[in-house]
Amino acid sequence: MTDIDHLRQWIGREEVRSELLTPAIAERFNATFGLAGGTQDGDIAPLLIHLCLAPAVVSTQELGPDGHPARGGFLPPVPLPRRMWAGGAFTFHDDIRIGETVTQHSEIRDVSLKQGRSGLLCFVVVRHRIESDGRLVLTERQDIVYRDADSPGATKKALPPAPDGAHRIEIVPSAPLLFRYSALTFNGHRIHYDAPYTREEEGYPGLIVHGPMQATMLAQLAADIMGRRPERFEFRSLSPLFDNANFTLNATEEEGRLTLWTSYADGPVAMTAQAE
Template sequence: MIDIDHLRQWIGREEQQSELLTPAIAERFDATFDLRGETGDGARAPALIHLCLAPPAIPTEELGPDGHPARGGFLPPVPLPRRMWAGGAFSFHGDIRVGETVTRRSIIQDVVVKEGRTGMLCFVTVEHQVDSNGRAALTERQDIVYRGVDGPDAGAKKIASTAPAGEYRRAVQPSAVLLFRYSALTFNGHRIHYDAPYVHGQEGYPGLIVHGPMQATMLMQLAEQIRGSRPTQFEFRSLSPLFDDADFTLNAADDGSGLKLWTCYADGPVAMVARAEW
């Protein structure tokens, strides 16, 4: 039973975190994604690098068995065992530059409980205002979903129509090294991204799970490469998981003034859908 009235008391809760974006962090980000950008002081930082800055530094003894921080604190103590980043949106106002201090001001916007196909779901919406040396850089909406462990096997690839191939397409090998590197960049201890025995034995998945924010970052990079400039708006939503047991593709197609983008297995349904606007 979820006491929604209690959880909604977290609406309006705020926190603030800051971190200096050093050349070393920018270099590690670029190395993870095979980018060749400038990483010295003053260089324009790559898109969505802010997701790797100022993560919660929770002591190891305060982590749960899945590697996530124990419930409570800034996020509400939702009594459901599995937490995922379901989607988000970004509005870009200015550049983050290497050598500047990036500050994230966060506020809980909403907490809602719904009944889904697999049981009870709790959605928490967080807004982040991000600045770089005091200049507004972006506004982010983060959609977090909590769910139980019962229901259909989340690890099974669902029977669904095969996703179309995009006008623009790029293959990605989700190696364990790539997933580990992104977990390290984001100080993300969630074991589903790097601990194969745990994933198979405790979570029942067929492989390590590809991070949602990493997929979104790759789609954002694809959008930039296609149009030659950074979007002013970008939003994404996760539909089904991707695992490290098979390569997947990044896809894009022109859609009016913007691009629609998606990730998928070669023979699978859409895993993440996104849209970029200029």
């Protein structure tokens, strides 16, 4: 039973975490994504590298069986087994520069329950304010969804295949790529690196490609096309991507904005995004 009144007591809870963005972190980030930007003090940091900074740190003994930290703490203790990053939005105010201390001010803004096709869903909305050496560089809305495990034999609605974008890049979701991003973000969630667990315990056909990593790739594609970082980037996850097939990054320009998405070559849209 999910006690929404108890969970809503977490609304307004805050935390602050900081980390120095060193050249070494930037170099590892660029190596993971195949980027060629500068990695010295004073260089502009790549987009969304802040997602790899100041992660929540708990001891290994305090992790749950899925590799996530035990429920409670800053996030509410939602008693549903599956947790995913459902979407979010970034408004960029300035650049983070390598060699600066990045501080994240976080606040729980909302907790709500909804009934979805697959069962009960609990949405948690978190607002982050990111500063770099005291300068406001971006504000972020993070949408987290908790849900029930899929029932054995459950069938899912077939979705139409995604179109090809005017800009299209193929990505190989290799195990080293997924492992490196988990390491960069200090993410112990086993669905991203433990294939036997992912198949046998959670019933997925392969390792799951991180939502934040897809968002990072799409944001970087938007910046490459526009020739500068976007002022606003918003994304939403629609269906998972696994490591058992290559996927594509796609973008189409429409009236000064970009519509972007990820998908398998012949599969449905996995993540959709807008960049302005």
